[in-house]
Amino acid sequence: MALPKVQKAVFHDLKNNNLSIIYDSPVPAPDFRKRQHLVHVMTTSPCNNELTWPINYPHHMDADRIPIPCNDMAGVVVEAPEDSSFQPGTAVFCRTTAARTGDAREYTIAIESELAKKPDSLGWDEACAMPLSAETAWQCLFDKSGLAVPGSPHVDENKAKRVLITGASGSVGMWVVQLAKVAGVGQIVGLAGANSVGFVKSLGANEVVDYKAINLSTWGESEGGKNKVDLVFDCVGGKALGNCWSCVKEGGVLISVTDVPETFKPKDFVGNVTNFFFIMVSDGKQLEKIAELVEKGLCKPFVDSVWNFEQFQKAFDRVELKSGLKGKVIIKVEE
Numbered sequence: 001m002a003l004p005k006v007q008k009a010v011f012h013d014l015k016n017n018n019l020s021i022i023y024d025s026p027v028p029a030p031d032f033r034k035r036q037h038l039v040h041v042m043t044t045s046p047c048n049n050e051l052t053w054p055i056n057y058p059h060h061m062d063a064d065r066i067p068i069p070c071n072d073m074a075g076v077v078v079e080a081p082e083d084s085s086f087q088p089g090t091a092v093f094c095r096t097t098a099a100r101t102g103d104a105r106e107y108t109i110a111i112e113s114e115l116a117k118k119p120d121s122l123g124w125d126e127a128c129a130m131p132l133s134a135e136t137a138w139q140c141l142f143d144k145s146g147l148a149v150p151g152s153p154h155v156d157e158n159k160a161k162r163v164l165i166t167g168a169s170g171s172v173g174m175w176v177v178q179l180a181k182v183a184g185v186g187q188i189v190g191l192a193g194a195n196s197v198g199f200v201k202s203l204g205a206n207e208v209v210d211y212k213a214i215n216l217s218t219w220g221e222s223e224g225g226k227n228k229v230d231l232v233f234d235c236v237g238g239k240a241l242g243n244c245w246s247c248v249k250e251g252g253v254l255i256s257v258t259d260v261p262e263t264f265k266p267k268d269f270v271g272n273v274t275n276f277f278f279i280m281v282s283d284g285k286q287l288e289k290i291a292e293l294v295e296k297g298l299c300k301p302f303v304d305s306v307w308n309f310e311q312f313q314k315a316f317d318r319v320e321l322k323s324g325l326k327g328k329v330i331i332k333v334e335e
């Protein structure tokens, strides 16, 4: 089937931060030498805060990036390098690197190392709800914080760990809770709003702290510091991240995927805490490993809502609520 030369896409006007649909965006040609694949997009998904990235960090964006948002997608490969394991017709899902043009368009480019085969048991919406959130959770827990990977010989050591997750009901946090549970972490504590307490417990948390009722800093310092944890995984940033410093044990780890922890360190903090801001790297093989856990019924993606392409603005408005969502917001690109 001949491919169209132009396509519909959501266009992000960086001057006034407006989104609109355009119908004349070029269909890209994959560069096979760079292991690029052309993918027919079925579903895509925005991330909380993503519209600020090309405006605040233009130097992190590729020079030829067209400002089209959404870098999570599920779709079908249309063109591939001859020796790729993702041949035309293969159902795939992935996070495409945010420095490149995004996936809120009919045809997009994905690199082989980003791609994962979509299991038949996952629909287009569920598959698209996974890449960014699940890979971020996996990388922070198992590549960066020293926890043993599920199934590894040292996994029993995770039993002795106590972990706090802020934003535990959010898209990233819900994966952190689930993967920590799968990895056998002994004590999982979630920070979430009162309406999400039951949800976060159902994901595997032993304890949930309501951020609207309890001051996290006071909670961390109370009763001689018995609440303190070995690892804080922060998905909220700002003031909540500042309060996290009081919740880490001496010698513990504080990771944020939202802000640089040192920026919010209380002036009077004394202690030895390894801390850093982390940005995920798209990794298709990792995504396939997580999908295997989903197929075994050990964890699952959550879809908050599904919107038609023309309803893109409603989808973004919902994501920007930053509270009360129950999973990823999905945009159907192909009806």
Ligand SMILES: NC(=O)c1ccc[n+]([C@@H]2O[C@H](COP(=O)([O-])OP(=O)(O)OC[C@H]3O[C@@H](n4cnc5c(N)ncnc54)[C@H](OP(=O)(O)O)[C@@H]3O)[C@@H](O)[C@H]2O)c1
Pocket (backbone or CB within 6 Å): 047, 048, 049, 050, 132, 133, 136, 166, 167, 168, 169, 170, 171, 172, 173, 191, 192, 193, 194, 196, 211, 235, 236, 240, 256, 257, 258, 278, 279, 280, 319, 321, 322, 323, 324, 325, 327
């Ligand atoms: N660095 C990276 O590689 C990376 C990757 C993915 C995402 N991110 C970033 O991570 C952040 C979270 O993304 P997400 O997709 O998980 O967001 P999300 O789905 O919108 O979740 C936001 C979470 O924050 C909680 N929350 C809101 N206000 C709070 C407060 N004042 N105190 C404590 N918790 C509060 C919400 O709880 P309730 O719903 O219970 O109110 C919810 O659980 C975003 O800034 C995103 O850009 C970074």
